[in-house]
Amino acid sequence: MKKFKLLSLLTGVATAAALLVGGVQNAKADTTITVGASANPHAIILKHVQKQLKDEGVNLKVKVYNDYVLPNKALANGDIDANYFQHKPFLDNWNKHNNGSLISVGNVHLEPIAVYSKDYKSLKDLPKGAKVDVSSNTADYGRVLQIFKDAGLITLKKGTKLSSATFDDIKTNKKNLKFVHTFEAKLMPTLYKKNDAAATVINANYAVQAGLNPKDDSIARESSSSDYANFIAVQKKDKNNPAIKKLVKALQSKETQSWIEKKFDGAVLPAK
Incomplete structure (x- = not known):
């Protein structure tokens, strides 16, 4: 009987030890990645897939940035594992001027840049010599020019x-519009509220943060363009990182893409 009790005790200890080791191994299996993102919509979209990734062994942490300057610096320095806030022309420009080598590993959504005005209902209503506020983000200039070109107000060389x-x-500039590009993109909603210009061009994420909807509140909006889709960016060495691949797969899933379309009501569009 004593031998049986001893055997039972040893078996119980062994089982507990196995469970403990198994728990440690499972804990080690979870990979933590930190992704830098703009508050809206990027961080919101990332948080939507957090639970799914947790179930797949990836602990996703989201670090919010309120500008377009720090996220790439943080990624290049290794302070974060990936970022999600920019489109290809922006990253190309950043890499060029900072001797960088950051890359995209997957498009997620498009934020249609739009023109807002408190005094006019369309671009064609703008008076001659009107001031148009545009951000200092040079990577967006082509998008802005395309909007005014589509409206028949300018032609390009x-x-x-x-x-x-x-x-x-x-x-040619039919109405001699004055494009002023002095301030950072995040300040454009503030300029719009001051109503200092006839029209103000605002990136969708900053517009949404300010309570504006590009679909309903703008007087002109860019058409979809894959060149300006926002994506997950990483260092080259992390191109095949399993955790990053799981993140991209979750963001590009039909479920997430459908959710994006419904959640942001046209202010943010699924990547095509």
Whole structure:
């Protein structure tokens, strides 16, 4: 009987030890990644897939940035594992001027940049010589020019590439519009509220943060363009990181893409 009790005791200890070891191994199986993102919509979209990733062994942490300067610096320095806030022309420009080598590993959504005005209902209503506030983000200039070109208000010089275009590439300006590009993108909603210009161009994420809807509140909005889709960016060494791949797969899933379309009601569009 004593031998049986001893055997039972040893078996119980062994089982407990196995469970403990198994728990430690499972804990080690969870991989933590930190992704830098703009508050809206990027961080919101990331948080939508957190539970799914947790079930797949990935602990996703989201670090919010309120500008377009720090996220790439943090990624290049290794302070974060990935970021999610930019489109290809922006990253290309950043890599060029910072000797960087950050890459995209998957598109997620498009934020249609739009023009807002408190005094006019369409671009064609803008008066001659009207001031148009545009951010200092040069990577968005091509998008802005395309909107005004589509409206028939400007033409561009022959051979102009929108990905690198500037306002110096305007050939004809029918209303002699004054494009002022002095302030950072995050300040555009504030300028709009001050109503200092006839029209203000605002990136969708900052517009949404300010309570504006690009679909309902703007007087003009860019059409979908894959060149300006926002994506997950990483260092080259993490291109095949399993945790990053799981993140991208979750963000590009039909469920998440459908959720994006419904959640943001046209202010944010699923990537195509």
